[in-house]
Each structure stands twice: as C-alpha cells, then as structure tokens.
Amino acid sequence: MVDFVRVQKELVQCNKDNSVSGVSLNLHEDEDLKHLCGTITGPVGTPYEGGLFHIDIRLPESYPFGPPKMQFKTKVWHPNISSQNGAICLDILKENWSPALNLKTTMLSLQALLSTPVPDDPLDGVVARQYLNEHQTFVATARYWTETFAKKNSSGTEEKVQKLVEMGFPECLVWTALEAVGGDENLALEKLCSG
Structure with missing residues (x-):
C-alpha cells in the first residue's frame, strides 16, 4: 500500500x-x-x-x-x-x-x-x-x-498555456495536451475537454 x-x-x-x-x-x-x-x-x-x-x-x-x-x-x-x-x-x-x-x-x-x-x-x-x-x-x-x-516562449505557447489554465485546466495537463497536438490551442482544448 x-x-x-x-x-x-x-x-x-x-x-x-x-x-x-x-x-x-x-x-x-x-x-x-x-x-x-x-x-x-x-x-x-x-x-x-x-x-x-x-x-x-x-x-x-x-x-x-x-x-x-x-x-x-x-x-x-x-x-x-x-x-x-x-x-x-x-x-x-x-x-x-x-x-x-x-x-x-x-x-x-x-x-x-x-x-x-x-x-x-x-x-x-x-x-x-x-x-x-x-x-x-x-x-x-x-x-x-x-x-x-x-521552451515556454516557443511560438506563443506561454500565452496558450495561460489561457487554458485560466479555464481551469491543470498546467501540467495543458502542456501535455499542447505538445500532443503540435501547439494548436483549439485541438488542445478539445483534447482537455474530452478527458
């Protein structure tokens, strides 16, 4: 245990x-x-x-x-x-x-x-x-x-992370989602919302 x-x-x-x-x-x-x-x-x-x-x-x-x-x-x-x-x-x-x-x-x-x-x-x-x-x-x-x-400042990623964190998602998951979809903020949001 x-x-x-x-x-x-x-x-x-x-x-x-x-x-x-x-x-x-x-x-x-x-x-x-x-x-x-x-x-x-x-x-x-x-x-x-x-x-x-x-x-x-x-x-x-x-x-x-x-x-x-x-x-x-x-x-x-x-x-x-x-x-x-x-x-x-x-x-x-x-x-x-x-x-x-x-x-x-x-x-x-x-x-x-x-x-x-x-x-x-x-x-x-x-x-x-x-x-x-x-x-x-x-x-x-x-x-x-x-x-x-x-790098946080890579191609505006810092701002994307901040927006998604403000929506209530944990920062570590936001980074993972953005990396998985090549930095596309909309696809990352879809991924975060779908669990």
Missing part, C-alpha cells in the same frame, strides 16, 4: 526550494496521490538549458519499496530517453531503487541524466549513435528539440 503520508511530505519537500533545485511536483488532475506531474529545468551548459521538461509519475502500490514509474511527456533528444514515447533508462528507476531515495532525489537524478548521458547503455540507439559519432549534430538536434518542445 502506498505510504500517502510520505508522498504528501515529499510533495512539500520537493516544492519548498524548486526555484533553486529546478524540480517541482504537483498532483495530476485526478488528484490521486499515486499520479503526479513533475517538471525539471534543463541544466545550464547543456543543449537542454532553458527548457522545462514535464514528467508523468505513477507510484506503484509498493511505493516507497518499489520505484516510481516515470516518463517524459516533453519530447527530448537524449540517448537514455525514448524520442518516441519518453520512456527513461535510469538504474534507480529499476534495479537500483532504494526506499532511502525519494521523489525529489529521483527528479534530481533525471536532471543530472540530462547533463551526463550514458550512450553505452542507451534506450534510443539512433540518438546514442549520433551522440557518439556526430556529437555536433547531436548537440544541435537536442538544442532544436529543446527550443521546439520545452
């Missing part, structure tokens, strides 16, 4: 210094403590700098003894993150999970993964080959994806 008291404490702890750490956690729209939305800022000095990356987090019944299931909702070009579905290859999300870890340390580990890819243990082989063999192209592609999908 999920330790809900611990999860609530972790939410408060993570958001206490989010302007410094660059990571935050919120409840998903269904307000179920087993389903969270996280964000991490792209690390300075990387092609992800300036980006805000949204992560879907689902806690198993065994949490904190079992690892959370995390998936990038923002498209990201990285050897250890699927460019197709946002799946993540990180040892602490699998066999190296420990109940001593928490959601904040896991989010910080994802942020560190953006700084230090592990191309020898890739999830996305195409990206890993590009990282190893055509590094300048990799950096340019990762930077382009960050500009296109993870």
Whole structure:
C-alpha cells in the first residue's frame, strides 16, 4: 500500500526550494496521490538549458519499496530517453531503487541524466549513435528539440498555456495536451475537454 503520508511530505519537500533545485511536483488532475506531474529545468551548459521538461509519475502500490514509474511527456533528444514515447533508462528507476531515495532525489537524478548521458547503455540507439559519432549534430538536434518542445516562449505557447489554465485546466495537463497536438490551442482544448 502506498505510504500517502510520505508522498504528501515529499510533495512539500520537493516544492519548498524548486526555484533553486529546478524540480517541482504537483498532483495530476485526478488528484490521486499515486499520479503526479513533475517538471525539471534543463541544466545550464547543456543543449537542454532553458527548457522545462514535464514528467508523468505513477507510484506503484509498493511505493516507497518499489520505484516510481516515470516518463517524459516533453519530447527530448537524449540517448537514455525514448524520442518516441519518453520512456527513461535510469538504474534507480529499476534495479537500483532504494526506499532511502525519494521523489525529489529521483527528479534530481533525471536532471543530472540530462547533463551526463550514458550512450553505452542507451534506450534510443539512433540518438546514442549520433551522440557518439556526430556529437555536433547531436548537440544541435537536442538544442532544436529543446527550443521546439520545452521552451515556454516557443511560438506563443506561454500565452496558450495561460489561457487554458485560466479555464481551469491543470498546467501540467495543458502542456501535455499542447505538445500532443503540435501547439494548436483549439485541438488542445478539445483534447482537455474530452478527458
């Protein structure tokens, strides 16, 4: 059974210094403590700098003894993150999970993964080959994806998000909906209304 008291404490702890750490956690729209939305800022000095990356987090019944299931909702070009579905290859999300870890340390580990890819243990082989063999192209592609999908000011997205949030939709869902429909505000609204 999920330790809900611990999860609530972790939410408060993570958001206490989010302007410094660059990571935050919120409840998903269904307000179920087993389903969270996280964000991490792209690390300075990387092609992800300036980006805000949204992560879907689902806690198993065994949490904190079992690892959370995390998936990038923002498209990201990285050897250890699927460019197709946002799946993540990180040892602490699998066999190296420990109940001593928490959601904040896991989010910080994802942020560190953006700084230090592990191309020898890739999830996305195409990206890993590009990282190893055509590094300048990799950096340019990762930077382009960050500009296109993870920057708030990309093509008026900030204003679209604000409008939809004012309609009562949670910000993390608004970002996900806009990304899924290529930034089209009307299609995003349809998607949000249809559940």
